[in-house]
Amino acid sequence: MTGARVPQIDRGYRYSAALIADHGRTYHLAAQLLPAANRRGVSALYGFARIVDDIVDHADDEPLATLTHLDAVLAAFDATVRDGSTGDLVATGKLSQMEADVVAAAADTARRWTIPTEYFTAFGRSMRMDVPGAEDFVNRYRTLEQLRCYTYGSASVIGLQLLPLLGVGDQAPDSPTATAAALLGEAFQLTNFLRDVREDLDRDRIYLPTDELLTFGVDEAHLRRCRAARTTSPQLRRAVAHLIAINRGLYRRATPGIALLPRRIRPAIAAAAASYAEILTVIESPATDIMATRAVVSRRRRLRHAVEALKG
Structure with a gap:
């Protein structure tokens, strides 16, 4: 590491700390229970995922520009992990200074904690799947297995990246904690898809597996009729109930691995899992219509989950 790059890395860690404090409350809470060096790393990984996600959010407005920008950030990260420099990309306008700094901090974290590069490769692959014009772009998933190809990179690997920073000793891919981290990421993502089906449909995306929906008589035309009427039909409610069970x-399969986490970090992860899982209860309530409103868990309930996790 050259001395000239240290200020850039330090700026990146500071930017990332601000991002996680503002937008990543669950990660931020967990990070506060860690030593400073680990905490900085969690922030950097969150910051990197955040800037990539922000880029992808513009995919529908400017797909070609988004793809170029996304590929520049991913390539900069790969090069920086190999101890390259992002400065030339800033000079050419491919990355902002903030993006380059966050990339530098995330790459520094990946090296310091020996995080497998394939986790970042999988993350980049899934992000490209969300960008129209990319050769691997997908906005419909027929089966649960096809959806898992996406959620592995978009969510499961985030948990796997964090394991060394959370103080987990055994990080082998088939270890109970790694299995739980991947499952919990997948569970969170599927919960998001069930909660956000209306917003995703408005962006011409259907993340709920279409084969599973068709089993209950729900095709895309049916979904769009429900969206136009701002109501969830009985058929769609049955399909959603089926996916909620899955x-x-x-969440159940991830629970034994959560119990193996270090004591000081376990309550934060357990509370987050409980709060996210309760979104499913809100979705299936007769008082909630996912085609008209967004399911949320009250702050009071989230605080109760935190208290119960601390007692556990």
């Missing part, structure tokens, strides 16, 4: 199975 989703709850993911």
Whole structure:
């Protein structure tokens, strides 16, 4: 590491700390329970994922520009992990200074904690799947297995990246904690898809597996009629209930691994899992219509989950 790059890395860690404090409350809470060096790393990984996600959010407005920008950030990260420099990309306008700094901090974290590069490769692949014009762009998923190809990179690997920073000793891919981290990421993502089906449909995306929906008589035309009427039909409610059961199975399978986490970090992760899982209860309530409103868990309930996790 050259001395000239240290200020850039330090700026990147500071930017990332601000991002996680503002936008990543669950990660931020967990990070506060860690030593400073680990905490900085968690922030850097969150910051990197955040800037990539912000880029992808513009995919529908400017797909070609988004893809160029995304590929520049991903390539800069790969090069910086190999101890390259992002300065030339800033000079050419491919990355902002903030993006280059966050990339530098995330790459520094990846090296310091020996995080497998394939986790970042999988993350980049899934992000490209969300950008129209990319050769691997997908906005419909027929089966749960096809959806898992996406959620592995978009969510499961985030948990796997964090394991060394959370103080987990055994990080082998088939270890109980790694299995739980991947399952919990997948569970969170599927919960998001069930909660956000209306918003995703407005962006011409259907993340709920279409084969699973068709089993209950729900095709894309049916979904769009529900969206136009701002109501969830009985058929769609049955399909969603089926997917909620699958989703709850993911949370159950992750639970034994959460119990193996270091004591000081376990309550934050357990509370986050409980709060996210309760979104499913809100979704299936007769008082909630996912085609008209967004399911949320009250602050009071989230605080109760935190208290219960601390007692556990």
